[in-house]
Amino acid sequence: xxxxxxxxxxxxxxxxxxxxxxxxxxxxxxxxxxxxxxxxxxxxxxxxxxxxxxxxxxxxxxxxxxxxxxxxxxxxxxxxxxxxxxxxxxxxxxxxxxxxxxxxxxxxxxxxxxxxxxxxxxxxxxxxxxxxxxxxxxxxxx
Numbered sequence: 184x185x186x187x188x189x190x191x192x193x194x195x196x197x198x199x200x201x202x203x204x205x206x207x208x209x210x211x212x213x214x215x216x217x218x219x220x221x222x223x224x225x226x227x228x229x230x231x232x233x234x235x236x237x238x239x240x241x242x243x244x245x246x247x248x249x250x251x252x253x254x255x256x257x258x259x260x261x262x263x264x265x266x267x268x269x270x271x272x273x274x275x276x277x278x279x280x281x282x283x284x285x286x287x288x289x290x291x292x293x294x295x296x297x298x299x300x301x302x303x304x305x306x307x308x309x310x311x312x313x314x315x316x317x318x319x320x321x322x323x324x325x
Contacts, residue, residue, distance in 0.1 A: 188216035191275035192252065193266055193290075195222060196239045199281055199308065200246050206306040207279040208250035216276055218252035221269055223262035263293045270298055277302040277314070291315075 192207035194200035204220055211218040222243050224235055240256060247254035259265040270278060280291050282305055291303055295315065303315040 186274065188214060189219050189273055189275045190214065190216050190277055190279060191270065191273060192218065192220045192279040193222070194220055194243065194246060196224075196243060200243070201249070202308070202310050203279055203281055203306050204246050204250045204252060206304070206310055206312050208252065210277060210279060210304060210312065211252075214276055218247075218250060219255065219273065219275065220247035220252045221255045221257070221266060223257045223259050223265045226258050226260045263290060263297070266290075267294060267297045270294070270301055275301070277304045279304045279306060279312075281305065282307055 190207050190211040192203050194203055204218075207220070208218050210216075220243075224240075243256060244254045255269065257265045257269070266278075278294065278301055280294075280303065283289065283291065291305065294301070295303055305313045305315065307313070
């Protein structure tokens, strides 16, 4: 059975996620691929209690639906490993993510180290898409 091509967009419950999903949709359409959106929410917060509001999850689903994407929400305290496992299972054409903020956990760098063959497309606040080549492709350029 032939696996359907997908573009995977990683989002968080932030307003900027709408731009990421929109950019992911553009990439998916360019390649005739399906759009998938994934978000990893923490199992618990500082006091050990999970406090996510149901409205937050609904907003994530609405963001995905707005661009005709399918949404997966995971609950994990290790978003890097969770998304890496999802990527390894789904094998998307590219992973779409935003640029890291000041207090970043180096999410994109960690994913790229774990899965160097997966192309990464980073989207800035203006919607400009920057493609990161897989490690092997970079080696052949040198």
